[in-house]
Structure formats: C-alpha cells, structure tokens
C-alpha cells in the first residue's frame with residue numbers, strides 16, 4: 423500500500439504521529455504537507471493529495487488540519503475521492519467497511535496524537551465489506567459520472 427499524507431500548519435503534531443506509525447508499519451508514504459513556518463491555505467494541500475489518490479498514484483490518503491473539516495470538504499470535490507472525517511475509532515473502521523473510504527481527514531484541534539494514531543491504524547488495516555455497500559458506492563460514482 424502507498425499512502426500520501428498532507429496537512430496545513432494546524433496539523434503538524436498529528437501529521438508527525440501518523441508518519442511515525444507508517445514508518446513503524448513499513449508502509450510507503452509521501453508527505454506533501456506544508457513545512458508550516460507560516461499560516462497556509464488548506465485547499466492548497468488537500469487538493470493535490472486527493473488528485474494523486476484519484477489518479478491511482480497512491481492507494482490511500484490522510485489529511486490533517488485544525489478540524490479536518492476544510493481538508494475533507496476540499497478532498498471530496500475530487501472525482502473518485504471518498505474522504506471521511508474521522509475522530510473516533512468506530513467511524514474509522516466503519517468508513518472502510520461500508521464506504522471504502524480512500525482518504526480520511528483528522529483535526530488536531532479536536533483530538534490528540536494518541537487517538538489519531540489509533541484511528542489511522544484501524545483505518546489502514548480494515549478491509550471494505552463490498553456487497554450491498556459496493557452498490558451504494560456505485561450510486562455515488564454514477565452521480566459523479568453524470569456531472
């Protein structure tokens with residue numbers, strides 16, 4: 423699995439925590455987040471990551487900003503992206519099983535690094551259930567194709 427990570431100035435601590443998790447698990451990743459000496463605009467960091475998941479260069483993407491909200495909104499504008507805003511382990515698991523999410527977003531002003539690590543780990547390890555859920559995702563993809 424190849425993972426892309428991105429984030430703005432408000433998510434540096436969690437971004438580093440997730441990177442150390444990926445290193446420990448031996449998962450290949452690239453971090454395109456800001457170096458963050460100054461304030462930046464989150465769409466400039468969410469959209470390039472989402473595009474590189476959508477085009478197949480990366481299997482999954484993890485976005486981190488202050489709340490996770492702005493980056494998840496931006497990522498979900500990219501065709502083929504299913505980005506879940508996840509601040510609990512249950513949602514992280516279910517969004518893989520039911521939504522086949524290919525990205526998650528988290529907010530460093532909402533949760534701490536320990537929980538963020540657990541969320542990322544569960545999300546990376548959980549498989550999509552397929553079946554009726556594939557049909558539902560297909561309806562979203564069909565809508566995207568109509569646009």
Ligand code: RB5
Pocket residue numbers: 430432433464487488489490491492493529
């Ligand atoms: C930056 O202040 C903050 O707005 C951003 O990190 C994010 O939370 C936006 O949704």
